[in-house]
Amino acid sequence: MLIGSATLVVICAWLVAVQGTTQLARGPHDVSAFRCFDSKLPNVTIFATGGTIAGTGSSGKDMSNYQIGSLGVQHLIDAVPELCNVANVRGVEVSNVGSHNINSNMLVRMSQQIQQELDDPYTQGAVFTHGTDTLEETAFFMDLTLQSRKPVVAVGAMRPATAISADGPMNLLTAVSLAANHDAWDRGVMLAMNDRIGAARFTSKTNANRVDAFMAVEQGYLGVFENTKPIFFYPPARPLGHRHFDISSQLTAKKSLPKVEILYGYQELEPSLFKSAIDLGAKGIVLAGVGGGWWPTAARRQVDAWAEASGVIIMTSSRSLSGYVDDSSGGIGCGFLDPQRCRVQLQLCLEAGLSRHEIRKVFQFGV
Numbered sequence: 164m165l166i167g168s169a170t171l172v173v174i175c176a177w178l179v180a181v182q183g184t185t186q187l188a189r190g191p192h193d194v195s196a197f198r199c200f201d202s203k204l205p206n207v208t209i210f211a212t213g214g215t216i217a218g219t220g221s222s223g224k225d226m227s228n229y230q231i232g233s234l235g236v237q238h239l240i241d242a243v244p245e246l247c248n249v250a251n252v253r254g255v256e257v258s259n260v261g262s263h264n265i266n267s268n269m270l271v272r273m274s275q276q277i278q279q280e281l282d283d284p285y286t287q288g289a290v291f292t293h294g295t296d297t298l299e300e301t302a303f304f305m306d307l308t309l310q311s312r313k314p315v316v317a318v319g320a321m322r323p324a325t326a327i328s329a330d331g332p333m334n335l336l337t338a339v340s341l342a343a344n345h346d347a348w349d350r351g352v353m354l355a356m357n358d359r360i361g362a363a364r365f366t367s368k369t370n371a372n373r374v375d376a377f378m379a380v381e382q383g384y385l386g387v388f389e390n391t392k393p394i395f396f397y398p399p400a401r402p403l404g405h406r407h408f409d410i411s412s413q414l415t416a417k418k419s420l421p422k423v424e425i426l427y428g429y430q431e432l433e434p435s436l437f438k439s440a441i442d443l444g445a446k447g448i449v450l451a452g453v454g455g456g457w458w459p460t461a462a463r464r465q466v467d468a469w470a471e472a473s474g475v476i477i478m479t480s481s482r483s484l485s486g487y488v489d490d491s492s493g494g495i496g497c498g499f500l501d502p503q504r505c506r507v508q509l510q511l512c513l514e515a516g517l518s519r520h521e522i523r524k525v526f527q528f529g530v
């Protein structure tokens with residue numbers, strides 16, 4: 164009897180050890196083992212894509228000349244032992260690139276991986292780490308394509324991991340505590356940057372270098388972190404005009420999303436650039452116009468004629484930091500969406516096969 168229980172203890176200890184070191188292969192992605200486990204805490208999965216948060220420089224002063232994405236997801240998790248106090252975390256390495264190199268194949272794949280985790284009853288929330296330069300595009304893409312009541316939090320860093328006062332570890336801790344918090348349910352994808360919580364639809368990088376870069380200038384933040392605990396200003400809500408795009412059949416197809424280009428508006432612009440975009444296969448073009456979406460009149464007439472002949476969808480948005488663009492300057496107004504988010508949503512509309520009329524209703528809701 165005595166020998167029996169001793170053997171059982173040894174077997175159990177061995178099983179725990181094996182469980183602790185094996186990589187659990189689940190579905191199309193590998194999820195690492197929990198770094199630590201407390202059955203009273205929620206389970207949060209961290210998806211790492213690279214970026215400054217995983218970057219290392221040659222010195223503590225190096226804020227711009229560093230190696231992007233040189234640290235893997237396990238390194239990010241291990242660097243913040245405090246994560247063990249808020250959640251049982253494990254990681255998935257999606258990619259290790261700067262966010263200027265993220266493409267639509269990666270977005271589709273990661274969306275499906277995160278969806279699979281969210282559908283798992285043993286997972287309570289997800290976080291993805293990402294370079295800050297295009298974080299808003301990826302976060303908005305996830306917001307439009309994921310469907311779950313559980314929180315998904317986008318996080319990055321403005322300073323590499325080796326910098327004095329690196330912001331990555333604190334941002335990651337707040338992001339995980341947000342994903343682990345039940346008050347964060349039913350709010351879609353959020354950003355956790357610099358002690359603040361922002362909605363994926365509205366929060367943008369407003370400065371190329373500073374730590375307080377992420378802001379939702381017009382709509383404001385959803386809440387803040389006090390001692391890393393999320394505190395919300397309002398009860399859960401989704402923005403008006405939110406719409407879910409189902410991309411669950413995309414992974415096997417492995418194709419890119421329809422090509423949509425952005426053209427910037429300015430004095431004396433050259434309209435032939437627009438023609439080149441059409442000739443290069445664009446299915447849609449977002450004009451980052453001046454003010455309420457305007458382009459120089461002669462150029463715009465030319466552009467409308469080309470678009471009419473080719474069937475390309477023209478969207479109008481504004482190069483201003485915020486504002487609303489309706490249909491009055493021609494094409495379909497992007498509403499409150501900035502050019503880069505307008506592009507993401509148009510790609511999903513085109514992929515879903517929506518007509519021009521239906522696309523207009525997605526962007527100009529309530530008008």
Ligand SMILES: *[C@@H]1O[C@H](CO)[C@@H](O)[C@H](O)[C@H]1NC(C)=O
Pocket residue numbers: 204205206251284285286287
């Ligand atoms: C967390 O994950 C473990 C392992 O899959 C599971 O046993 C546990 O029940 C999960 N916790 C919650 C709260 O779902």
